[in-house]
Amino acid sequence: MSIKRPKGTQDIVPGSVEKWQYLENEIRKICSDYGYQEIRTPIFEATELFQRGVGETTDIVNKEMYTFLDKGNRSITLRPEGTASVCRAYVENKLYGQPQPIKLYYLGPMFRYENTQAGRFRQFHQFGAEVLGGDNPLVDAEVIHLIWEFFRRIGVKNIKVHINSVGCSVCRVEHRDKLQEFLQDKKTDLCHDCQVRFEKNPMRILDCKNPSCQAIVTDVPTTLDTLCGQCAEHFTKVQKLLTMAEIDYHINPKMVRGLDYYQKTAFEVIAEGIGAQSAICGGGRYDGLVEEIGGPTTPGIGFAMGIERILAVLENQEKDFEEDAEGGVVVAALGDLAQQEGFKLSTELRQAGISTTMDLMGRGLKNQMKFANRQGARYVLIMGEEELTKNIVIVRDMSLGDQTEIPRDKILNYLLEKRKNSEFLL
Ligand code: ATP
Ligand code: MG
Numbered sequence: 544m545s546i547k548r549p550k551g552t553q554d555i556v557p558g559s560v561e562k563w564q565y566l567e568n569e570i571r572k573i574c575s576d577y578g579y580q581e582i583r584t585p586i587f588e589a590t591e592l593f594q595r596g597v598g599e600t601t602d603i604v605n606k607e608m609y610t611f612l613d614k615g616n617r618s619i620t621l622r623p624e625g626t627a628s629v630c631r632a633y634v635e636n637k638l639y640g641q642p643q644p645i646k647l648y649y650l651g652p653m654f655r656y657e658n659t660q661a662g663r664f665r666q667f668h669q670f671g672a673e674v675l676g677g678d679n680p681l682v683d684a685e686v687i688h689l690i691w692e693f694f695r696r697i698g699v700k701n702i703k704v705h706i707n708s709v710g711c712s713v714c715r716v717e718h719r720d721k722l723q724e725f726l727q728d729k730k731t732d733l734c735h736d737c738q739v740r741f742e743k744n745p746m747r748i749l750d751c752k753n754p755s756c757q758a759i760v761t762d763v764p765t766t767l768d769t770l771c772g773q774c775a776e777h778f779t780k781v782q783k784l785l786t787m788a789e790i791d792y793h794i795n796p797k798m799v800r801g802l803d804y805y806q807k808t809a810f811e812v813i814a815e816g817i818g819a820q821s822a823i824c825g826g827g828r829y830d831g832l833v834e835e836i837g838g839p840t841t842p843g844i845g846f847a848m849g850i851e852r853i854l855a856v857l858e859n860q861e862k863d864f865e866e867d868a869e870g871g872v873v874v875a876a877l878g879d880l881a882q883q884e885g886f887k888l889s890t891e892l893r894q895a896g897i898s899t900t901m902d903l904m905g906r907g908l909k910n911q912m913k914f915a916n917r918q919g920a921r922y923v924l925i926m927g928e929e930e931l932t933k934n935i936v937i938v939r940d941m942s943l944g945d946q947t948e949i950p951r952d953k954i955l956n957y958l959l960e961k962r963k964n965s966e967f968l969l
Contacts, residue, residue, distance in 0.1 A: 551657065551665025553851075562854055562864050567650060569697050570670045574648045577689045579672055582647040584628035586654075590618040596627030596836050598803025600744040602736075607655040609665075621654035625671045626802070626829065626845055627836065633675050634838035643676030662820030662852050671826075673845035675833065680777050683808045683828060684784035686844055690812060690824055691790045699856055701815040702823070705795040706785070707766070708778040709746065711806050712831065714771035719745055721764040729759050749797045765796035777807050800825055804832045808844065814856045823856060824848035871898035872958065873915035877908060877927040884951075885926055888936070891955055897962070915941060922961075924954065 548554060555563055574581070590610050597603050609621040622628055629647055632638070638645045650670045657663050672689065674682050687704065694702055710718060722745045726733070730741055734753045741748065749760055770778065785792050792810075800809045809827035817823075826846025833841035857864075872892060876885030885901055892899040900918055902911050908925070915923045925937040925946075936954050939946040949957050 549665070551659040551663075553664065553666070562857075563850065565864060566670075566697065566850060566853065569693070570648070570650055573689060573693050573696065574672065577646070577685070579646040579648040579689075582629055582632060582649055583651070584622075584625070584632050584649070586652065587619050587621050588628055588631070590620040592627050592631055592836065593620055593623060596630060596804075596832060597624060598744070598801075600740060600747065600803055601801045603655065603801065607657055609654045609656055623653055623655045625649050625651075625653070625669060625847060626673060626832070626843075629671075629673045629845070630675070630833050630836055630838070630843065633841070634833060634836065639676065639833075639839055639841060644682060645675045646672070647675070648672040660820075661818060662849075662855060664851060668850040669847045670850060671845060671847035673843060675843045676841055677844075678830065678842035680780035680784060680808075682842075683777075683781045683844055684788065686826070686846060687781075687785060687790060687792075687810060688788050690826075690846060690848070691788070694812070697853070697857065698860075698862055699814065699823075699853065700860055703813045703815075704790060704792040704810060705798050705813065706781070706792050706808065706810045707795050707798045708770060708774055708781075708807050709799050709805050709809050709827070710766045710770050710774050714769050714774055715746070715766070715806075718764065718766050718769040721769060722746065722748070725763055726759070732759060744803055746799050747801075749799050760797065763797075766799070767794075767796045774807055781808055800827055802827065802829060804829045804835060806830045810846070812848070814852070816859045817852065817855045820852060822849075823852045870919065870921050871900065873911070873918055873920040873923045874899060874901040875908065875911040875915065875923050875925045876901065877911075877925075881926045881928060881931055884931060885924075888924065888926075888951075888954065892958065895955055895959065897958055912939075922958070 593608060594604055603623045608623055611619055613619050629649065633645060648671065651668065652666050653669050654666055657665055659665060672686065674686060691704065723741065726741060726745065726748065730738060732755065733741065733748065734751065734756050737748045737751050737756050746766065748756060749763065749765065751757065798809060798811055800811065805827040807828040807830070811822055812824035813821050814823045815821070824846055828844040830842040832843055833839070874885045874889050876882045889899045889901045900920070902914060906914060912923065920941055923939040923941060925939060930936060934951045935948045936951055937946055938949050938957065
């Protein structure tokens with residue numbers, strides 16, 4: 544019997560893990576540049592958190608949650624997204640008592656019971672950020688700018704930023720009425736999900752992916768038609784700031800996004816060239832959410848992006864990840880005694896912070912050189928019996944293709960000197 548990984552999950556093995564590490568480094572860097580601090584919350588939470596925090600009419604809560612009873616009969620759910628957990632942690636740790644806004648980011652696995660297909664997994668990974676406690680349009684613009692700048696830094700091309708305002712609890716009521724009135728006699732033509740949405744959260748019919756629903760909503764009243772004065776002003780200010788920041792955005796009045804609690808600004812980033820699952824980032828303002836899960840009235844805004852989909856875009860656009868991957872030293876020791884000496888040398892180099900690999904398989908010299916080549920090593924340190932007697936090491940520079948003999952006790956300094964002169968990548 545061979546045991547396989549569960550459907551919709553992936554092993555991230557060497558060869559591709561370097562791309563993940565690259566993105567993770569860029570994420571940590573940009574978050575630090577924009578003044579966001581990391582938050583780590585549990586992978587599982589009480590089911591109720593998501594029911595209340597993501598919304599009972601969302602696909603996530605209705606269909607996609609990994610929910611089970613634990614041994615104490617508590618209903619537990621593997622987190623399908625990050626916002627609800629971050630808001631819970633904000634309340635539970637009384638972060639509202641600190642100077643506002645609180646700017647947080649997270650990076651980690653999420654779980655949704657989805658029909659798996661390209662770009663759609665059951666365990667996938669998100670980088671997300673949340674700003675809690677700030678309702679100024681500056682916050683919205685800063686968040687969207689972080690996303691824009693992130694994609695610029697990692698070299699994603701051809702992205703579209705869609706923005707919209709879905710209004711607040713005041714103007715949404717007017718929109719809801721108008722929309723229900725408009726859809727009343729077309730109700731039976733809507734898909735099953737939208738018929739449920741019609742009663743519970745009709746706005747979400749606007750971005751149903753079903754082609755027949757899309758045809759019905761072509762001329763539907765949008766939230767932009769009914770924005771109250773405050774929401775309209777907020778949206779205008781956000782647009783002004785985005786224009787100032789030279790972000791190429793598009794207003795999409797039908798983009799309303801999943802979360803039940805979105806208010807005012809909603810946005811999505813679409814990438815070209817990765818097929819159907821082209822949404823690489825989504826987010827919005829959720830000013831009622833913290834209160835909904837038991838905290839003080841707190842404005843909030845955030846986004847989440849799917850790492851797998853970003854990698855798919857970068858691969859599709861043929862990004863070269865290899866550039867910085869090379870470097871380090873391979874110790875090629877031949878024979879028993881030389882191996883012992885090689886082990887000692889490796890230890891010294893590693894203690895000095897030099898990335899060192901030693902052959903552990905007893906390969907011959909030719910195969911060790913091949914191995915070093917595959918590793919992308921910059922230097923190979925060759926030692927056989929003859930070198931041991933002469934107390935030297937042969938240093939082969941793999942990039943120049945030449946070699947030189949260095950006394951055994953000078954080898955560390957020799958390499959450190961090379962590193963100082965930047966001839967040496969670690
Ligand atoms: P979709 O419309 O593709 O189902 P969504 O609206 O459910 O996306 P969000 O909940 O906004 O997605 O999550 C933010 C991002 O996380 C998405 O833009 C996408 O890049 C990624 N994502 C969501 N679900 C998955 C999944 N099952 N597999 C891989 N990535 C995903
Ligand atoms: Mg989804």
